[in-house]
Amino acid sequence: MGICHGKPIETQQSERENPEFPNEVPSSTTTTNPTKPSKFPFYSPSPLQSWFKNSPANSNPSSVSSTPLRIFKRPFPPPSPAKHIRALLARRHGSVKPNEASIPEGSECEIGLDKSFGFAKQFSAHYELAEEVGRGHFGYTCSAKPKKGPLKGIDVAVKVIPKSKMTTAIAIEDVRREVKILRALTGHKNLVQFYEAYEDDENVYIVMELCKGGELLDRILSRGGKYPENDARVVMIQILSVVAFCHLQGVVHRDLKPENFLFTSKDENSMLKAIDFGLSDYVKPGLAYSLLSYFCCFINREYKQLVVTIRFSFSDERLNDIVGSAYYVAPEVLHRSYGTEADMWSIGVIAYILLCGSRPFWARSESGIFRAVLKADPSFDEAPWPSLSADAKDFVKRLLNKDYRKRLTAAQALSHPWLVNHHDDMRIPLDMIIHKLVKAYICSSSLRKSALRALAKTLTVAQLAYLRDQFTLLGPNKSGLISMQNFKTAVLRSSTDASKDSRVLDYVNMVSSIQYRKLDFEEFCAAAISMHQLEGMESWEQHARRAYELFEKEGNRPIMIEELASELGLSPSVPVHVVLQDWIRHSDGKLSFLGFVRLLHGVSSRAFQKA
Template sequence: MGLCYGKNISVVEDEGDRRQTPSDAVNIPSVKNTPIHSTSNSTWPSPYPHGTSPLPAGVPPSPARSTPRRFFRRPFPPPSPAKHIKASLAKRQGPAKPKEGPIPEDGSEAERPLDKSFGYGKNFAAKYELGKEVGRGHFGHTCLARARKGEIKGQSVAVKIISKAKMTTAISIEDVRREVKILKALSGHKNLIKFYDACEDANNVYIIMELCEGGELLDRILSRGGRYTEEDAKAIIVQTLSVVAFCHLQGVVHRDLKPENFLFTTRDEDAPMKLIDFGLSDFIRPDERLNDIVGSAYYVAPEVLHRSYSMEADIWSVGVITYILLCGSRPFWARTESGIFRAVLRADPNFDDSPWPAVSPEAKDFVKRLLNKDYRKRMTAAQALSHPWLRDKHCPVPLDILIYRLVKSYLRATPFKRATLKMDQLSYKKIDFEEFCAAAISTYQLEALEGWEQIASTAFEHFEQEGNRVISVEELAREMNLGPTSHSIIHDWIRDSDGKLSFLGYTKFLHGVTIRSSNTRHQ
């Protein structure tokens, strides 16, 4: 996973039933917005020499956060030791390059200092009165504060304090800039943490956000003994998918969705949740793929480990959270970090043991369609909100970014490809509802359904009547952007009897959309 660390896991022995703490899996160290409450009066010794702490005046050392007893059905031993931070940074930065510039006359090697000026306001102390520290992460900590002036004067807030001393690379500086930029860009959703302000001084960057005092989702799961009823789980997952769909529509992938990163606004049972901690998030274009491995081991998607992923990786994490809510166990578990990764890549979640036989078929289908190892077959957040297990006619479904990608591919595909999805000719200047529905088809998602064979067979019957035509192996290869070496493979997709696509060729061809630039679109 690179750049990882693990927490100590306490073991509870009770009448032969060995249960352990499902601590924070394995994380890329980012400044974590810990729930805003203190569970211990003991103090945490400062890591800095006396008188040299970079904390603002009046900020006490971090309190030790006692971990509640966490009961799950299966033992969760600690992960393997994490890789060193330098190794991970080296992977992200690539091979070392020779430094450019003039050679110093004194023979010493001059290094350009890192620019740690962010352009944020310098008047933090005048605008906010800091309180006690309530959480500590790898690069900083979170404190309570009260606004002295401005629109939120007198209001309690949470301040994420990131130490500039720990920004030792240009990447770490850019990570902070990106987090603030994302928080500014994502505003207006009821399940998203509110961003108020960003300040800086010589020692720290301060990110001022909404204060959530209800604790983490993880703590509530543990307080219930590890399991939610289906109805209670639905309330959690609807909020989760709603905010994830919002982020994806704005072009942001979170990359670290887990119960620890959802806070409740208050301690009321029905308090709304807020998604926090965008330290690992990134902006992404609809057709872009990311390749850096970040996140938490138990929630990481298979394609992340393969270093080629997009927004679908967040949906996998939601699937893991749903699985935990419904049964109290992680779907993928091992004693080491590498073992967890192997399980994610190769193992299938267990839906046979208790309590799964008592879980509704709709709930199991929902989880399976999120935890599909083929990211192309996973539901999107918007689609998941429309699933029979969650669908509520009174709750609007957000726009789906996948529709944009599918329609774009359809409009830029060859006429023959469009004919496999719809029988009529594409209108150049407008698209009717029937055509839009054809454009919005994801054949990969259809293939994940139990009735896929019947769906494909019915579609092929229409294609035979309206769109199937004689096609050569060479022409079919050009349609799919394939080279001459593929001719032997696609030869079997064409019927010898009439030279048209067979049913096998039809289903194979559906997966291979040929993208053409808009100025070469055929009529």
Template sequence: MGQCYARNVPVDGEGGGGVVTTTTTTTISVSASAAGEEVEVGRGGGGGGGRRSGRPSPAGTPRRRGATPARSSVAGSPWAGSPLPEGIAPSPAPSATTPRRFFRRPFPPPSPAKHIKASLARRLGQRSPATAQAQQAAKPPAEVPIPEHGGGGGAAAGEVERELDKSFGYDRHFAAKYELGKEVGRGHFGHTCLARARKGDMRGQLLAVKVISKAKMTTAISIEDVRREVKILKALSGHSNLVKFYDACEDALNVYIIMELCEGGELLDRILSRGGRYTEEDAKVIVEQILNVVSFCHLQGVVHRDLKPENFLFSTRDDHSPMKIIDFGLSDFIRPDERLNDIVGSAYYVAPEVLHRSYSTEADMWSIGVITYILLCGSRPFWARTESGIFRSVLRADPNFDDAPWSSISPEAKDFVKRLLNKDYRKRMTAAQALSHPWLRDECRPIPLDMLVFKLIKAYLRSTPFKRAALKALSRAITEDELIYIRAQYNLLEPSSTDGRLCIENFRMALLQNSTDAMKESRALDILNALEPLAYRRMDFEEFRAATISPYQLEALSRWEEIAGTAFEYFEQEGNRPITIEELAQEMNLSSAAYSIVRDWIRPADGKLSFLGYTKFLHGLTMRSSNARRHH
């Protein structure tokens, strides 16, 4: 049996300015006595239904940590050799890690890492040392063979493994089509090699091949992991900022994923080569590329779940080389209103709601906020010496915007980062909204279609006339700055040329024009069913503006009080009316237990909503979502 443990691996890196020269990569590992394998935080167990629901996977199945694709091993490459001592597995970035900063104040227990470690142990069918010793003392070991990975009954476990269908239906002529070269990257469940195409249109072209051993696919979940990674890569391939997928092959021993070779190195290495940080203008170029590809993924219903500088590679070594997102090993399909609840990702970039086990695409936006923070100042926004300290920092600490070099960074850039690193995921910008933020705004660059619009329209159509009046008043109070995004989304839906209005066909066609096979897998098109009322009426821009306004996101703005005050004045003129406590509770779908709360929101003088009541009514009373996927 194995146990969870943490290890800090020191890595030397060069830094300047705000960069600490000696950094530490913190991993949570799981040791298996027979296999001696390790997994990162969030890499434990999972795939298919297991990875979505957080249900413990069969014993002995650490989350697949695939080798990074498309890594070149030419002279001077950061992957030419590992600087770590013999016997120590390399981190995701062998040459260096992202810069760090020190927190001066301690964080009290309990440690959020405890349940993460316990979850990893459960997924691997392992126990903590204390539990194992107590059980061993209480009961002598049974005199039967112990399964290598902690399954139940040796013969039965062996039979289950033998019954697994490891045939993927991929092309079985890999050796005839590709000449495999030297290894350029290695993970726990596979490695990446250089390859050259032997035939066809790509004959002679250098490629990257991710080789995944079938021997390590010991459960149906780990097999589904591979299927989904290939499915996502195939469906999304073609975007200019996404690693290109060419082919998938298999033989009796391995699965081979053939992709383009990116020879420009990791984003992390470029950050370090620049002394630890980018200039604002250069950072904009990087962040725009990240947002473009992430907005594409999110519209298709794919959440990456492991965005970090190590997972972005440059096509060439040129300074202006395009950047590609890689490694969809932890990615998953997600429906528009769905919440995931398994803990995956990398500790420094993980969002607070992931640690709370209820998250969606907003978790990727948090990770982009962390990356942008690092690009601009050269240090991590959340850092600690231990993995539990990192998680406490993510959950409780606020990023430092006071120390150098933030004083020399523009207010727009700081506002951009703050709106992504908001611990309330409802207040974060989407990728499409981030591209319309003043820091990145470019009239020559189109803003992509945003699934958030469809979700907000769905909620609006289900709301009461009183709630619609409140939203209409709020929409009239926003400035032209906020209207840029809304107008762009309205125009993307191509309103009627005769009356400038929208119907359900506009929404359907907008999605279908952007549809890929991934959108079908994620069932993103199902949201159109909730927009069925628009089959019988049309929506003009004024109503669209009211429907697509987000009180949560507006509350994150520094001028929220001013916006809310102006909105309340409009509401007093056109929408406010006398309302009883019972009616207000019913409007908000609250039980009688909430009467004492909503009573304070109604003015005794005229029975109408007060300013406090108006703002509370816009937000609603929320409890922790119970929509996270569960298996029963």
């Protein structure tokens, strides 16, 4: 996925030693494994190829609505990413050294910055600070005792953020957004409880629940560096539960790591809580794409060609900040174009550490770590991986896929065979990917719908169980049917104020207005298939071959190239006889296996022009 512009993966002598782990030797997991040849004799073009090439020049102008725009003197990525990424992070934290190289950002000058947040005043009249319990990039956290009010007699945690460190508009916006997100999301059992925010001339004070059980990282170390599978499952279920909740609201955490999960008490079975939303942000749906899809359902066939030709030009808004912790950063974050899938990569790194006690990507310097993340594959050959279950390995592999489109979502991860029978008391949460897939299905050609229905008949019991859970959450009627209105009703049941800020509710309103026949469970399964995720599975070829056999019996028929081009909405300017000739068998005029698989992906003239 994308190109690494850095040096080779091998550690360079001139690279700065990582002060956090000075005595650690390079792990064999950072060695690049040879690329395995594909079992398929062809390449399937993706309509999403340009997503990794997001830059200030071509990025969505609306992407800066929540974070001030960065202005760069040179294109990213530079030859060695770590030096400039460190400078960007230091600039964001307001701690750039005089001689340190930096990436200029908007609103850097502290003069004229408005550091008034509108939070409550007179913190010292309400709380008495006690000992420090934690320290981070932006401030420090202390325990505190309320002097009056409903919290009197209850120990709380107070995150103190000095205003003197807020030297950029970005840093100020980060604090404002952190409080807004905490206030909106509080209430989930695995998320730290937010109480109130205060400010004075010197500091911002965020009052939260005090978790006395310590960090997940400390608990891992106290257990000798790793967890047994059963205990690791308990941890992963709690992490995925809160992350699935955040993603449903359109919030991406962006700094998931063991240090940012605290136990409520020292008890061995204590509940785990997510903390530190200082780097969190909203991931907003691409409403322009939604609007086109809406029109696609009503457009006259004479004009359908125009809509299908351009509909892939729009996508969900992607974030472009390089934030987080080096060991847990996803590849697409380094490419500056990412969404909620970046959190799932970080969860994959945590799962890898929990199960084997070592990091999947390691080097002596930040440059080496970033190159390993971009180019190397984690090792599953060394102990204890051979002794772990196949489901555990599959779970981690499907989270640590460098192609973010092939990664599991949080809801899907909770439905994975490794976890599904270990959280009977918890429902699988609603998954926003379902809404997007169903919308894309509705706007597909009849031929593609037929191909997807054949593919749906090859799904495994576990995959069908996940889809059944999602279908049930949408509230089918007595006849077992759902309409697009069901999507809106289901999201509203679990929505928070964050859903409004992330425009998730606007997106769902658009989906619910689409006029389409009601879906039964069988068609819902066809509509909710993610082709990219299926391709990421080792069993993908069996799925595709079996689906093509079913398509041959039930949906395949002789078809002219001109008819196929019309079905696909290809522009007359596209040389259809050249690009589609291998899609159709010359012997009987039916769709070939090559054409079938490419059709499953969905195509546009833009994809053909790039092929």
